[in-house]
């Protein structure tokens with residue numbers, strides 16, 4: 001029987017991004033891809049990302065977090081999920097600021113309201129091997145990639161950046177004018193992205209306001225993606241489309257992102273607890 005049977009979880013959302021938080025700090029169990037898919041398939045615990053807390057690896061941090069996508073793959077970053085974890089930790093002992101760790105590094109979290117948190121998402125990386133891309137591009141402000149007819153591409157010239165996970169940003173006038181559910185999987189799995197990529201369609205409305213629609217790697221369309229909001233702001237500022245801070249509006253709500261002069265990207269937004277529950281043992285009858 002899986003150690004997850006009858007284990008408790010929090011079903012939350014961060015600006016509409018569906019998040020499940022599971023605390024395994026008292027266990028050595030590492031969730032398998034099969035278990036993650038079984039949890040995601042259940043209506044009460046469905047998630048875009050599941051954030052699994054493990055005991056800390058680095059002194060001074062509250063926990064080590066593994067991040068799972070709906071398809072059971074693991075991700076290096078999840079901004080909305082990290083805010084949800086921050087809420088759980090803050091409720092635990094009333095701490096207003098603390099640090100957590102993911103495979104991408106240490107993330108400082110700070111409570112800025114009863115249900116709002118800021119997360120230091122770290123430094124963006126632009127090297128083609130860091131994103132990663134399959135081949136060298138010297139200038140990742142716009143790489144050569146297009147879909148559609150060669151003389152009339154539907155989408156072309158994305159900015160690419162790693163925020164601990166790979167992002168491609170296509171600049172458009174209206175994100176919702178595109179069939180992202182159809183285009184997203186093609187771009188996510190394009191051979192230029194050896195580890196696949198999160199795909200953003202972004203419209204710069206003013207120097208401090210961006211409208212964003214995201215196809216997430218390993219998930220599909222989501223109502224918000226925090227690391228994508230960071231990737232888009234950094235890419236917009238780098239190409240002089242905006243300044244270094246902006247509100248990013250997604251279908252599920254607004255996130256505020258600032259690319260500080262010390263190169264760290266700070267993302268601020270809401271968290272919401274939907275319900276708490278326990279995993280029915282039947283979920284794991286076939287999952288190993």
Ligand SMILES: N[C@@H](CCC[C@H](N)C(=O)O)C(=O)O
Nearest residue numbers: 075078079080165225226227
């Ligand atoms: N929703 C997340 C990003 C989730 C990870 C992504 N699907 C990946 O595989 O990289 C966020 O809020 O950042």
